Amino acid sequence: MLGERALLIKPEENNVELSLIHLGTEVLEKAGLHQVTDIIPAYNSIALIYDRLTEDPDKEVEEIQSKLKKISTSEISPQIHKVPVSYELGLDWEGVEKHTGLKRKEVIKKHMNSNYTVAMMGFIPGFLYLSGLDEKISCPRKAEPRTKIPAGSVGIAGNQTGVYSLESPGGWQIIGRTPNSFFDPKMDPPSEVKPGDKIEFYSISEPEFKKLRTEEGL
Amino acid sequence: MKGELEVLSGGLITTVQDHGRHGYRKYGVPVSGVMDDHSCRLVNWLVGNSQHSPVIELTLVGGMFKFHSDAVVGISGAEVEVRVDKKSVALNKTIRIKKSEILEIGRITAGCRVYLAIAGDWDIEQVMGSYSTCLAAKFGGFQGRPLKKGDRIRWQCDQQKAVERMVPKKLLPYFSTRQTIRIIGGPEWDVMSKKQKTVFLETDFSISSQSNRMGIRLEGTFTKLKSREEMVSSPVVPGIVQLPSSGLPIILMKDAQSVGGYPRIAKVIDADLWRLGQIWTNNTIRFEHVSLKKAQELSKNYDELMSKLNFINLI
Numbered sequence: 158m159l160g161e162r163a164l165l166i167k168p169e170e171n172n173v174e175l176s177l178i179h180l181g182t183e184v185l186e187k188a189g190l191h192q193v194t195d196i197i198p199a200y201n202s203i204a205l206i207y208d209r210l211t212e213d214p215d216k217e218v219e220e221i222q223s224k225l226k227k228i229s230t231s232e233i234s235p236q237i238h239k240v241p242v243s244y245e246l247g248l249d250w251e252g253v254e255k256h257t258g259l260k261r262k263e264v265i266k267k268h269m270n271s272n273y274t275v276a277m278m279g280f281i282p283g284f285l286y287l288s289g290l291d292e293k294i295s296c297p298r299k300a301e302p303r304t305k306i307p308a309g310s311v312g313i314a315g316n317q318t319g320v321y322s323l324e325s326p327g328g329w330q331i332i333g334r335t336p337n338s339f340f341d342p343k344m345d346p347p348s349e350v351k352p353g354d355k356i357e358f359y360s361i362s363e364p365e366f367k368k369l370r371t372e373e374g375l
Numbered sequence: 376m377k378g379e380l381e382v383l384s385g386g387l388i389t390t391v392q393d394h395g396r397h398g399y400r401k402y403g404v405p406v407s408g409v410m411d412d413h414s415c416r417l418v419n420w421l422v423g424n425s426q427h428s429p430v431i432e433l434t435l436v437g438g439m440f441k442f443h444s445d446a447v448v449g450i451s452g453a454e455v456e457v458r459v460d461k462k463s464v465a466l467n468k469t470i471r472i473k474k475s476e477i478l479e480i481g482r483i484t485a486g487c488r489v490y491l492a493i494a495g496d497w498d499i500e501q502v503m504g505s506y507s508t509c510l511a512a513k514f515g516g517f518q519g520r521p522l523k524k525g526d527r528i529r530w531q532c533d534q535q536k537a538v539e540r541m542v543p544k545k546l547l548p549y550f551s552t553r554q555t556i557r558i559i560g561g562p563e564w565d566v567m568s569k570k571q572k573t574v575f576l577e578t579d580f581s582i583s584s585q586s587n588r589m590g591i592r593l594e595g596t597f598t599k600l601k602s603r604e605e606m607v608s609s610p611v612v613p614g615i616v617q618l619p620s621s622g623l624p625i626i627l628m629k630d631a632q633s634v635g636g637y638p639r640i641a642k643v644i645d646a647d648l649w650r651l652g653q654i655w656t657n658n659t660i661r662f663e664h665v666s667l668k669k670a671q672e673l674s675k676n677y678d679e680l681m682s683k684l685n686f687i688n689l690i
Contacts, residue, residue: 158559160612160642161671165562182401194397197610199634204610208397210671277608278403279634282512286608323512340402342502342514348402 164205164217173201175276175288179235179353188224198352199277235274237355240320242311243366244268246334249299253313253330256296265360267291268332273318273356283322283340283348287356290318302328309334309370311358322348336361336369378495378530379443383477385523386438388588391497391516393429396505400633406613407507407515408629410588410652411488413548414452418492420684421449421469423538429499429506431491431522435655437480438522440491446472447494447537453486453653454550467542485550486653495532510588510630546680550653553579557647557663559670561615563606563638571598575640579659580624588630590617591651593660597622600638608634614648616641616662626651644670646677 159165168177182198185205195206211217244265247253253264273287280286295316303326306312310321312329319329322340335358339350350356361369382389394415395408409415409432419428437455448470450457457464458479464470472478480489499506499517508516517526567575574596583592599622611617615627617637626643627635628651643651644665654660665673 158642158667159562159610159639160614161559161645161667161674163612165610195400195633197400197633199609200607202609204612206397206400206612210674212671277634278401279608279632280403281632282403282405282509284403325511340512342509342512345503346402347399347404347503352401 159204161210162207164207164211164214165202166205167202175200175274176353178203179274182352184225185221188221188227190221190224197277235353235355236350237357238350239357239359240335240337241361241365241369242269242333242335242358243361243363244333245363246366248303248310248331249312250332252299253294253296253332256330257294259294264294264332267294268313268318269358269360273358275350275352275354275356276317277352278348278350281321281323281325282342283338284325285320285322285339285350285356287318287320288316290316292316296330298328299330302326303331306331307334309336309338311335334366336366336373338373376532377444378446378493378532380446380478380493380528381441381443382522382524382526382528383439383441385521385526386433386436386480388434389438389522390432390508390510390520391429391499391506391522391528392432392508393506394427395629396503396507396509396515399503400610403633404503405509405511405589405630405632407505407509409488409490409507410629411452411490411548411649412652413546413649414488414490414652416681416684417451417467417542417546418449418490421451421467421538421540421542422447422492422494423540424492424494428492429497429516431528433480433489433491435483435487437482437489439480440478442472442474442476442478443527444474447532448472448478449492449540450480450489451542452489452548453483455483455486455489456481467547469538469540486548487655488652493528493530493532494537495530498529498531546684548650548653552658554650554654554658554660555663556650556660557644557665557670557673558616558641559644559665559667561639561641562609563618564640566600566618566638567598567640568601571600574598575624576662576664579661581659582654582656584656586655588628590628590631591626591654593624593626595623598624606636606638608636609639611635611639612642614643614645615639616643628652644673646670646673 513519
């Protein structure tokens with residue numbers, strides 16, 4: 158159990174398609190469940206956080222099921238975000254080239270050619286965990302994490318790529334930087350991206366990065 | 376009536392917090408909020424504020440505040456010496472402060488965190504529906520950071536609503552250096568063998584000084600899991616006890632992230648979570664396993680007890 162005020166929903170099969178998790182999350186959000194404050198999608202489960210005790214899980218599941226029947230899934234479609242990256246601003250090219258055995262140019266090409274899904278957001282506010290990385294450019298985390306990674310950094314760890322929306326410590330191999338920000342506490346919701354959305358990267362030069370960043374007011 | 380205080384000394388980690396930020400965890404936003412919810416409810420009650428009002432949370436060492444107006448304040452939480460213009464005043468009792476007096480919160484002698492409430496509506500903007508400071512992302516509370524010398528907090532207070540209250544004895548926290556913290560099994564409780572579970576429940580864990588608002592790191596017997604299977608990142612909540620490969624458990628607290636990749640072996644019951652907000656390196660804790668039903672019953676009893684405080688909602 159995740160707690161006295163929470164339910165954890167797991168599909169019966171363990172290796173479920175991520176898209177099913179996101180569909181489930183969005184359907185649950187639309188269902189308007191009684192006193193649910195948070196619905197958190199992760200790789201193979203969804204957590205429902207209540208602001209009341211969930212004393213009878215069977216009854217809760219019944220309520221969820223009855224509400225779900227009334228939702229049409231046809232209106233649910235993920236948004237696509239095209240994200241500029243200056244690959245010149247990568248910090249770990251040496252390590253990435255060594256691990257993948259590929260030249261920087263080839264890694265960039267492979268990184269841009271994939272379509273990614275926002276698997277989840279977490280670790281720090283606005284951090285995007287993206288699935289769909291070409292396995293030929295997967296890289297282990299750095300043995301020694303950096304104490305400071307600049308905001309907008311795009312990195313690789315294992316078979317995932319990700320975006321640091323805020324400056325923070327971290328151990329991902331940094332291959333570039335985007336001028337876009339995916340977290341603004343002054344906005345509600347604080348991000349235009351949500352789990353389940355699609356991300357496509359395209360390359361920009363360092364001067365273009367600087368120009369776009371100024372326009373973003375960063 | 377308008378009120379204002381000036382921070383003369385901010386102490387170690389002194390932040391503005393409330394009952395937390397809810398509804399934004401899927402964007403990776405931590406809950407934040409007071410580490411000791413119980414004391415927060417008590418101080419807000421002492422000054423007649425709603426239980427959702429902001430408070431100042433001081434950690435380990437105190438602080439000094441100069442009041443530029445009269446104020447009705449309350450102080451609860453850890454045991455600490457409090458003086459107003461060098462005269463000792465009592466904790467857990469409504470305190471009246473006069474313009475230009477200095478409130479001094481001394482060194483904490485038992486517990487870890489002290490809470491200061493001020494009657495009225497604070498002139499602090501809510502971010503995503505909460506007054507809490509998110510230290511990791513530097514937003515919310517007072518400019519997204521701990522308070523420091525020179526900061527000023529302002530509020531609006533209706534004198535008519537001034538109250539005179541004292542916390543009933545049975546609601547006062549106790550600070551034993553050895554505490555029993557009750558848990559329910561977490562989603563990965565069964566990754567531990569029967570023997571490991573017994574050892575886990577019979578260990579007196581000490582508290583690492585690396586602990587903070589994100590998590591309480593425990594030291595004691597190592598629980599090394601046999602399966603080296605990597606776990607995929609899964610949802611977590613404050614109170615979840617994670618078991619990283621080091622073998623030493625970490626209890627996630629209010630600033631923890633919303634997903635984590637370590638086995639979630641247990642969860643501290645809601646009725647005991649606030650006690651961990653008062654735990655520091657001179658304490659040891661031992662876990663006691665209870666059923667989910669029992670945990671929910673204890674939560675209900677606690678809420679019933681607290682509801683007798685009869686909160687006044689200032690609209």
